[in-house]
Amino acid sequence: MLTLPISLNLAEQRELSSRLEKRQMNEFMTTFTGLVQTCFDDCINDFTSKATTPREQGCVSKCFEKQMKATERLGERFQEQNAALQAEQFGK
């Protein structure tokens, strides 16, 4: 993660971690609702019945897997590039 060289002592680091932990639940909820919306929008377009069809369920399950994999892959690239940038900027 790219960070500015803000130096925190141990107590400050703990306070920061506890704040970030509190945000983590929110973060998870955002991921969850975002996935539901994406897969709903992409897979469910027919409203001639109120139950999802097997086809729609299949689409949702592929959508979920693929979305997770895409996020994971992007996360890896993001980390790598950030690490490289950080080394470039602050490592000298």
Place this chain on the structure above:
Amino acid sequence: MSFLFGGGRPQPSSAEKIAAAEAEIMLVQEMFHKSVASCKKKCVPNDYREAELNKAESVCLDRCMAKFIEVNMQISDKLKQNAPGGGGGGMFGV
């Protein structure tokens, strides 16, 4: 040395330092979210024939992230040039 608190100003308090670090992390996180949204939209077709990412989609995602970060840098540099008294370390004009 931090560009936020440089220049002979008084030392930041603990609370200020924590807030600054938190803001920085939130900024990086938001940038990540935006890049994920954009790159998925551009690289992952929404018909979901396969649950796996294929080769083309994977390469697209990799390049998309690289470009997103590049654009981020480019705009952040421009913003810094425009902001008087800005400059110093960090990639964002916060």
